[in-house]
Amino acid sequence: MIEVSGVAKSFVLHNQGSAVIPVMQGADLAVAPGECVALVGASGAGKSTLMRMIYGNYTAQAGRIMVGDVDVASAPPRDVLALRRETLGYVSQFLRVVPRVPTIEVVAEPLRAVGVDAKQAEARAKELLAMLNIPERLWSLSPTTFSGGEQQRVNIARGFAHDYPALLLDEPTASLDAKNRSVVLELIDRAKARGAAIVGIFHDEAARAQVCDREVDVSAFTPERAA
Numbered sequence: 001m002i003e004v005s006g007v008a009k010s011f012v013l014h015n016q017g018s019a020v021i022p023v024m025q026g027a028d029l030a031v032a033p034g035e036c037v038a039l040v041g042a043s044g045a046g047k048s049t050l051m052r053m054i055y056g057n058y059t060a061q062a063g064r065i066m067v068g069d070v071d072v073a074s075a076p077p078r079d080v081l082a083l084r085r086e087t088l089g090y091v092s093q094f095l096r097v098v099p100r101v102p103t104i105e106v107v108a109e110p111l112r113a114v115g116v117d118a119k120q121a122e123a124r125a126k127e128l129l130a131m132l133n134i135p136e137r138l139w140s141l142s143p144t145t146f147s148g149g150e151q152q153r154v155n156i157a158r159g160f161a162h163d164y165p166a167l168l169l170d171e172p173t174a175s176l177d178a179k180n181r182s183v184v185l186e187l188i189d190r191a192k193a194r195g196a197a198i199v200g201i202f203h204d205e206a207a208r209a210q211v212c213d214r215e216v217d218v219s220a221f222t223p224e225r226a227a
């Protein structure tokens with residue numbers, strides 16, 4: 001479902017004499033439906049960079065990044081947007097929302113975007129918000145004033161609302177209490193059971209061991225060490 005092959009990435013620092021910093025070379029990764037693969041490696045090894053390339057936020061200088069039948073490395077922006085709407089979900093560490101939109105709509109929005117009717121989308125949003133212990137009195141308010149942990153849980157509810165065939169998870173259990181952490185691990189397990197291909201970054205080693213089937217060490221792709 002997700003297949004990265006021969007991917008290379010350099011950053012050009014335009015404000016520092018256009019210095020070119022190669023950070024990745026020969027990156028390969030394959031994730032099958034129903035599988036969860038953890039990206040590991042020391043800080044700065046390139047875990048976030050690889051994840052952002054799969055989502056199409058960073059461009060790759062070489063290689064292919066297939067998600068389903070779309071090559072994110074070469075697809076036009078409109079195809080990447082369609083892929084994100086229908087196929088590829090991303091739970092980032094921080095919630096970014098339009099101000100004043102109620103939480104329930106923030107969570108239901110990915111379902112509305114794929115054509116689910118308002119009632120059904122709202123019911124699913126309520127189910128997820130309740131599972132993630134967001135008090136009902138907050139559902140009609142914008143999450144912009146919520147606590148960090150509440151915002152993260154709204155973000156997770158939103159990320160799991162639509163059954164994306166592929167999911168990217170960036171530290172989904174960071175800063176959650178034990179109860180909510182186990183809800184998130186349960187959501188990940190359910191996504192795997194319905195056949196989602198998942199790539200995750202988990203500094204929480206116990207969480208990683210519980211839900212991930214394999215680890216890929218991205219430091220193998222740093223240019224100094226790549227073959």
Ligand SMILES: Nc1ncnc2c1ncn2[C@@H]1O[C@H](COP(=O)(O)OP(=O)(O)OP(=O)(O)O)[C@@H](O)[C@H]1O
Pocket residue numbers: 011012021023041042043044045046047048049050
């Ligand atoms: N936008 C950017 N511009 C320039 N360099 C960048 C940029 N993003 C990442 N890098 C560099 O790429 C390398 C990999 O960074 P990345 O954030 O992917 O590492 P990581 O493995 O996710 O680290 P951590 O575990 O600390 O989050 C680092 O050397 C970083 O400085």
